[in-house]
Amino acid sequence: SANDLKQLLFNINHKSYPAYKSARGAYQFPNYILSIDHVQGDPFAAPSRVSIHVTGKTAAFPPSLYDTYEKRIALQDYLLRQFARAIAPYSFRAKGSGKSGLLGVSRCGQEILERTACVFNAANGSLVLNMEIGFPANGRTIAAQELIRILFDFLPGCVEKSLFYHSLNPKTCAAVAALSEDQQAIRQQLKEKHLTAFVADGAILPRETGVSDLPMKHAVPFSSPDTLRVTLDLPNHGPISGMGIPLGVTLIVGGGFHGKSTLLQALEMGVYNHIAGDGREYVITDASAVKLRSEDSRNISNVDISLFIHDLPGKSDTTAFSTADASGSTSQAANVIEGMESGTGLFLIDEDTSATNFMVRDELMQRVVADSEEPITPFISRVRDLYEKLEISSILVAGSSGSYFHVADTVIQMKEYIPHDITERAKAIAAEFPPFTASVRPFALPSFQRHPLPDKVLTGSDRTKVKVMGQESILVNKSLTDLRAVEQLTDSEQLSGLAALLLEAAERAMDGKKTLIQVVDLLEKEMDEKGLSTFLAPGRPGDLARPRRQEIFACLNRCRNLKFR
Numbered sequence: 001s002a003n004d005l006k007q008l009l010f011n012i013n014h015k016s017y018p019a020y021k022s023a024r025g026a027y028q029f030p031n032y033i034l035s036i037d038h039v040q041g042d043p044f045a046a047p048s049r050v051s052i053h054v055t056g057k058t059a060a061f062p063p064s065l066y067d068t069y070e071k072r073i074a075l076q077d078y079l080l081r082q083f084a085r086a087i088a089p090y091s092f093r094a095k096g097s098g099k100s101g102l103l104g105v106s107r108c109g110q111e112i113l114e115r116t117a118c119v120f121n122a123a124n125g126s127l128v129l130n131m132e133i134g135f136p137a138n139g140r141t142i143a144a145q146e147l148i149r150i151l152f153d154f155l156p157g158c159v160e161k162s163l164f165y166h167s168l169n170p171k172t173c174a175a176v177a178a179l180s181e182d183q184q185a186i187r188q189q190l191k192e193k194h195l196t197a198f199v200a201d202g203a204i205l206p207r208e209t210g211v212s213d214l215p216m217k218h219a220v221p222f223s224s225p226d227t228l229r230v231t232l233d234l235p236n237h238g239p240i241s242g243m244g245i246p247l248g249v250t251l252i253v254g255g256g257f258h259g260k261s262t263l264l265q266a267l268e269m270g271v272y273n274h275i276a277g278d279g280r281e282y283v284i285t286d287a288s289a290v291k292l293r294s295e296d297s298r299n300i301s302n303v304d305i306s307l308f309i310h311d312l313p314g315k316s317d318t319t320a321f322s323t324a325d326a327s328g329s330t331s332q333a334a335n336v337i338e339g340m341e342s343g344t345g346l347f348l349i350d351e352d353t354s355a356t357n358f359m360v361r362d363e364l365m366q367r368v369v370a371d372s373e374e375p376i377t378p379f380i381s382r383v384r385d386l387y388e389k390l391e392i393s394s395i396l397v398a399g400s401s402g403s404y405f406h407v408a409d410t411v412i413q414m415k416e417y418i419p420h421d422i423t424e425r426a427k428a429i430a431a432e433f434p435p436f437t438a439s440v441r442p443f444a445l446p447s448f449q450r451h452p453l454p455d456k457v458l459t460g461s462d463r464t465k466v467k468v469m470g471q472e473s474i475l476v477n478k479s480l481t482d483l484r485a486v487e488q489l490t491d492s493e494q495l496s497g498l499a500a501l502l503l504e505a506a507e508r509a510m511d512g513k514k515t516l517i518q519v520v521d522l523l524e525k526e527m528d529e530k531g532l533s534t535f536l537a538p539g540r541p542g543d544l545a546r547p548r549r550q551e552i553f554a555c556l557n558r559c560r561n562l563k564f565r
């Protein structure tokens with residue numbers, strides 16, 4: 001019980017730091033179980049891991065707040081934010097050495113993600129919250145009275161205030177569930193109405209600064225053009241109007257600084273649900289959307305990029321293309337094929353970050369350099385087939401090349417941050433210009449028969465070392481995977497999740513018999529059935545967020561120690 005813990009802490013007071021290890025275990029407090037799961041080795045090491053377990057009876061959340069997957073994730077997210085707020089006053093370091101008295105819990109950004117930091121059990125309404133506590137010391141001597149103060153005087157109030165339904169504002173809790181239901185309803189109605197994205201009137205798309213993800217103050221609110229305006233009926237919000245982007249090929253044009261990239265970035269993040277007050281609560285994109293960009297120097301292992309690249313000088317086979325150092329166009333080609341392999345229904349492309357020669361070739365260049373001498377089939381020659389044959393839509397920002405007018409179904413012009421539907425006018429003018437034509441090979445579905453085979457770096461040792469560098473890269477043992485170009489990652493905990501999944505994938509792929517698709521299917525099935533927490537392992541980064549299927553593919557495809565055959 002809690003008293004045993006108190007007694008134990010009294011007994012080890014002033015002893016040398018490792019004596020804290022004896023505190024490991026679970027202790028019944030009046031309203032919850034406190035579990036000391038992992039004790040740091042010294043005051044300067046990563047803080048100790050502690051979890052709080054509340055029964056369904058005590059937490060007492062009405063099932064209407066968690067009876068769907070989406071609502072449960074939104075509730076977990078909300079509770080985590082409330083708990084973070086509750087412990088914030090203590091976030092100064094208690095006096096002591098190293099990380100003494102440091103209290104930490106996952107920091108949530110603007111997106112609502114499934115995280116292991118707070119897990120709600122829908123079967124019985126119980127919940128677990130994981131946190132970090134720097135066990136206090138003076139030098140290397142245990143300062144137990146400080147830990148007693150944290151665990152017995154401070155934490156119980158935080159738990160009660162933030163994790164029990166009766167102390168939370170019921171209206172706010174209901175609003176969290178209602179928003180989640182509405183966001184889910186928009187995703188559903190996108191399908192029914194043959195749309196690929198929805199941007200509500202009044203939405204605030206730009207962010208405060210390059211480093212702050214908060215809404216820009218005094219921004220021009222979004223306002224849809226009449227011809228693209230749709231009204232959706234949401235269960236809680238009621239009718240909501242906004243711009244519906246139809247399936248097919250959509251072009252976003254406009255002068256520089258008129259808000260094209262800002263709109264596209266909002267669509268990129270529309271694969272996630274956003275919290276109330278974000279400005280993008282009702283900006284919803286096909287959840288499988290993949291942002292495509294060029295990515296110089298990435299590695300590519302056995303990808304069939306022949307749809308876009310063929311007859312490379314030096315005769316490397318582009319139906320099974322590998323390189324440790326891709327060019328702009330080959331990297332973007334691989335990104336398309338890998339996106340298709342991940343099952344995407346929508347590509348998002350900004351010319352700002354695309355390889356020019358991958359997007360289009362101008363007529364003059366075509367006349368000087370014959371098609372037969374050009375190994376690249378530009379995206380413009382495939383974008384219609386992608387939609388008509390595979391139902392993959394594309395939304396492209398193209399402010400400088402008019403060639404795409406011919407292949408677009410919808411053309412949107414951004415003017416001072418407001419979209420205008422200029423499809424008819426653009427098509428009429430484009431009719432006076434010859435369309436881009438090139439003699440290209442017939443469209444053929446690439447082969448996805450790729451079998452990942454991990455090398456020893458990933459599977460060899462049983463003492464795995466994992467390190468996550470923000471949102472940039474993951475280091476698993478000595479294998480570094482660069483994820484900087486995977487722009488739809490939005491939280492470093494997703495990278496922790498990817499690191500864990502990479503190790504699991506390596507284990508499942510060891511026999512070399514499964515395709516990449518089969519390996520990812522297995523991992524996703526396991527996450528669906530047992531929850532993300534099954535991939536938490538000792539000695540690895542603490543908390544994970546669940547990455548989308550698309551980012552799992554992106555990560556496995558970029559790992560230099562996973563070779564594909």
Ligand code: ADP
Pocket residue numbers: 205206207216218219220221222254255256257258259260261262263414417
């Ligand atoms: P483009 O891609 O068309 O060149 P951007 O999307 O990069 O333009 O936007 C240019 C600038 O305008 C950015 O600094 C952005 O923050 C700002 N901006 C974008 N949308 C809005 C808006 N709705 N209200 C106010 N400022 C905006």
Ligand code: MG
Pocket residue numbers: 260261262352
């Ligand atoms: Mg731009």
